[in-house]
Amino acid sequence: MRLSEKFQVCGIPSLVVLTSSCDVLTMDGVEEVQSVSDEALQLWSQGKCVFWTRPPSEGEHVWEGITCTLCHMYPLVGTRRGCTHQGCNINLCDACISNNKHEHPLAEYLIPKKHYSLEQIFASVPHLLGPNNEEQIETRTLWKDDVKSIGIYFSADSCPPGRDITSTLAQYYTEAQASRHPFQLVFVSADEDETSFNKCRARMPWPAVPFNAGALFELYFERRGIPSLVIVSADGNILTRRGQRYVSNKGVDALKAWAQGENLPPLSADDFEWWGIYCDGCNVSPLVGQRYYCSTCGNYDLCSACEKKGHDHPLELIPQPKDDEH
Incomplete structure (x- = not known):
């Protein structure tokens, strides 16, 4: 078995750190080095990871892909505060906010899909x-x-x-x-x-x-x-x-x-825009109208005009999302 298969490496660069007994210490070696530089090597030599996390309490949000800048909780769990200024890549968990010394005010992030006034x-x-x-x-x-x-x-x-x-x-x-x-x-x-x-x-x-x-x-x-x-x-x-x-x-x-606070009737199938999706047949972006997806090809979509020209595999008509959905 190849090492990439043993450790289920999906992309490169990838750095897997092992303990002296060959147990996996971290699969996120690249990210840990990027986060704290040479401090990562010191921690690994002590058998410690840079990143850590905790199970969320009921109702707490898990911010996938986000690390607390100070304590390196990854993913960050619970309240997340950050700087809205471009170029300021700072995120703090609730426990670290009292140690904040950032030059700009920090704002609390809103949880996607949660209702707010x-x-x-x-x-x-x-x-x-x-x-x-x-x-x-x-x-x-x-x-x-x-x-x-x-x-x-x-x-x-x-x-x-x-x-x-x-x-x-x-x-x-x-x-x-x-x-x-x-x-x-x-x-x-x-x-x-x-x-x-x-x-x-x-x-x-x-x-x-x-x-x-x-x-x-x-x-x-x-x-x-x-x-x-x-x-x-x-x-x-x-x-x-x-x-x-x-x-x-x-x-x-x-x-x-x-x-007047009124909802408009849903857009017709011919007028609907699929943001972030383009037609692999004619390259129209975004794809407008009915969307046909090929699960065999993967990440392959056609507009209704290109679907009529035929395709090598079966195509699935994707239902139009509701207005408050993507």
Whole structure:
């Protein structure tokens, strides 16, 4: 038997550390060296691992793939706090927060799929920035005055499709604001730097979450691509993750319906966008319309037009997810 088979190595580089009796000390040698450098060698020589964890208590979340920066709990269990500034890769567990000496304030991560109120969702946002200026607006203005739902718009200056959708959305937003059913929107940046962030939000007549304050939103809403418009009701429920597609189909009527807290009828199968999925036949990305999957090929999808051309193996029609699902 090859060593890679014995230790079930699935990729390289991989470093398996053994004890003097040839028991496995850790399968995560590469990650442990990356985490603490030469300290890992010292710990291994003492028969100790760098990473450790504990079983979660009832209701505690396990943050797969996340390590506590100070105590190296991996995966991190329970409350997770981190820095939203780009370039600051720091995560702390609840026990280590009292030893925090990081230069920026830390925010508590929201657990994906867990329900939160709008106030809880925006708790890490100190204020909003006014449209195309530096005016600081109280965050709670988003949900005051009996607001039924709000839109959270993810985009970036480097995204050409985002510019087109932003222009269309701005037109409908302005129209809705002048009607009896104004709609609240807020921009969350996916830009790499603040200059790009300011260029992007300059095209928008709605407020923005400050640069370096929106990272938690991407994780909580499980954003898979940009541009993306997520509609959240006043009580924190996700009405749809595909708002941009509804805007393309329904125009200003979509915004007016959301302003009244209404759900729109599901998108037809022909209009549905599969974010993160492309057609292996014609390379359209994202795949739009009905999606056919080949389990024999693995990670192989076809749109309805390419499915009609035939395939060597049986294809499975993938059901369309609900609006609050991916």
